[in-house]
Amino acid sequence: MASLIEKFEDDDREAACQLLENFWVLRDRQPEIYQLIREREQKLRNYFSDKCGFQLLVNRQFIKLEKIPDRPQSWMGVASFQQCRDYSLLCCLLAFLEEKSVDDQFLLSELCETLLTLYPPDRETGEPIISWESYEWRKSLVRVLTAAVDYGVVVNVDGDIAGFTGSAASEALFEVPIMARYFLRSYPKDFHQYDSLDALIGAGGPMEDELTGRIRKQRVYKQLLLTPGFARHEAKEEDFLYLRNMRNRLREDIEDHTGLRFELYKDDALLTVPAEKRFQMTTFPDRSGASAVMLHFAVTVREHVRSLEKMPSEQGLALTPIEFDRLLDVCRQSYAAGWTKEYREMSQGKLAQALIRQLADWKMARRDLELDLIVISPLLVRTVGVYPGDYGQSKVRETMANER
Numbered sequence: 001m002a003s004l005i006e007k008f009e010d011d012d013r014e015a016a017c018q019l020l021e022n023f024w025v026l027r028d029r030q031p032e033i034y035q036l037i038r039e040r041e042q043k044l045r046n047y048f049s050d051k052c053g054f055q056l057l058v059n060r061q062f063i064k065l066e067k068i069p070d071r072p073q074s075w076m077g078v079a080s081f082q083q084c085r086d087y088s089l090l091c092c093l094l095a096f097l098e099e100k101s102v103d104d105q106f107l108l109s110e111l112c113e114t115l116l117t118l119y120p121p122d123r124e125t126g127e128p129i130i131s132w133e134s135y136e137w138r139k140s141l142v143r144v145l146t147a148a149v150d151y152g153v154v155v156n157v158d159g160d161i162a163g164f165t166g167s168a169a170s171e172a173l174f175e176v177p178i179m180a181r182y183f184l185r186s187y188p189k190d191f192h193q194y195d196s197l198d199a200l201i202g203a204g205g206p207m208e209d210e211l212t213g214r215i216r217k218q219r220v221y222k223q224l225l226l227t228p229g230f231a232r233h234e235a236k237e238e239d240f241l242y243l244r245n246m247r248n249r250l251r252e253d254i255e256d257h258t259g260l261r262f263e264l265y266k267d268d269a270l271l272t273v274p275a276e277k278r279f280q281m282t283t284f285p286d287r288s289g290a291s292a293v294m295l296h297f298a299v300t301v302r303e304h305v306r307s308l309e310k311m312p313s314e315q316g317l318a319l320t321p322i323e324f325d326r327l328l329d330v331c332r333q334s335y336a337a338g339w340t341k342e343y344r345e346m347s348q349g350k351l352a353q354a355l356i357r358q359l360a361d362w363k364m365a366r367r368d369l370e371l372d373l374i375v376i377s378p379l380l381v382r383t384v385g386v387y388p389g390d391y392g393q394s395k396v397r398e399t400m401a402n403e404r
Contacts, residue, residue: 005050005257006043013259015040016047019056020225020258021281024064026152026179037063047257052225053218061178062152066185068201070222075361078147085137089144092118097154097180105157108164108172112141132168139165145174152179216242224254224262224271228284229363229379232267233315243269267315268379270363285383289340290358295385296335297355298364300327302381316365317376321352324374328352338387 008016015037018025027034037044041058048054048065057064069076081087092115100106116128130137145161148154159172187203194200220239223230232240243250243264251262260271273283285291304327305317319327328351336344343351356374359365364380367373 005046008043008047008257010259011036012040012043013257015044016258017260017281019044019048019063019065020067023151024062024179024182026062027060029152034063051218051221051253051257053222057182059178059182062182064182067226068185068222069226070201070219072197072201073227073361080143080147082143083140086140086143088119089115089140090148093144093148094153094180094184097176100176100180102176102178102181104176106174106176108145108159108161108170108174111174112168115141135165138168151183152177153183154180220250224250224269225258227363228270228361229377230269231363231377265378268363268377270379284362285385289343290354292335292339292385293331293343293351293355294358294362294364294380295383296339297328297331297359298380299384299386300331300334301376302384304330305381315375316378318368318371318373319376320373324356325352328355335387 015033018033018037022030022033025033025037038058041056044065045056048056052067054068055066057066078086078090081090093111095118096111096114112132116130119128119130121127122129132138142161142165145154145156145164149156149161155175155177157173157175160170161172163170164172187200189203191200194203216239219236220230220243223235223239230240230243235243247262247264251264254260254262254271258271259274261274263270263272273281285295301317325348329348332348332351343354346354356365356367359376359380360367362379363377365374365376368375
């Protein structure tokens with residue numbers, strides 16, 4: 001397969017990045033990107049199949065690169081979902097759509113009635129768990145339907161989905177598009193025949209468990225392309241050894257085929273987006289309030305490390321929850337005046353939880369539950385943020401006035 005991989009030009013690299021960034025590309029919503037990828041279909045198919053083991057699906061209505069991670073991460077879910085039941089309702093919605101033909105229409109009331117039978121009942125009583133009289137259940141379904149419409153899994157023909165939050169009598173009309181058949185990954189066997197999550201993730205792939213060769217290479221590429229960073233402590237030792245030994249070839253290959261830059265440190269590797277590139281990708285930092293807090297916390301941690309008599313271990317700076325809270329308080333005192341209102345007005349406890357979650361998602365920190373520690377990764381202080389020297393109280397007042 002390697003011999004089939006062709007040299008990439010700038011448009012090829014952009015097409016590859018669009019496939020990596022998007023769940024799928026819908027022709028009616030992104031016609032230019034769809035055409036960009038379609039014209040390079042075979043070239044992209046060969047590259048992603050060889051390097052990652054990903055399958056490229058091309059349809060008249062959409063294009064989808066099935067990006068199956070080596071290890072699922074918490075942030076890989078649907079961003080708007082808040083409860084486990086949201087995912088359960090989504091699965092039931094997909095089961096409901098399986099019984100419909102493409103272009104069939106259905107009412108929200110019909111869906112609600114069917115979900116009562118599809119959703120697993122109470123184990124003890126056998127009675128339905130769902131109650132549409134419950135505000136929380138209606139909110140969950142609204143989140144699921146809103147996400148389904150955003151993904152293109154259903155089409156909202158008429159009616160306001162959000163209206164169902166306030167009243168179970170609210171009605172809406174939906175249509176089933178062809179995309180509903182391809183949202184879920186196809187599996188060669190019934191779900192009940194898989195006895196573990198690892199077996200489910202690896203379904204349809206090579207059966208052998210190789211420590212060297214193609215399978216190991218694909219694990220490394222998946223980790224680099226699908227996650228914010230590749231930390232040695234969470235990788236298989238042979239994978240990180242491969243990454244070190246093949247670093248020059250990896251750097252050349254990834255930069256030639258995606259335009260992303262490969263960076264390797266002692267215990268971490270990551271891909272970054274060059275400032276001059278026009279690729280629209282999810283990156284850190286962005287313009288969100290969370291990024292501002294993280295950048296300011298990074299400079300606070302860097303100053304703290306400089307004050308220590310003993311440098312942190314290679315795996316990072318281990319902090320107790322109390323120590324973490326103290327550092328966050330120092331950060332807040334120094335920089336919070338310019339934060340967005342959401343983070344400026346958060347309680348200390350909620351702010352700490354939100355920051356830890358964001359740091360963990362970006363591989364900049366991790367929770368050691370056994371020792372009750374928060375381990376800060378060296379990646380955190382790779383990028384820091386401070387206010388310019390003329391950012392005085394007048395600037396802070398202007399920021400707060402703009403928010404109001």
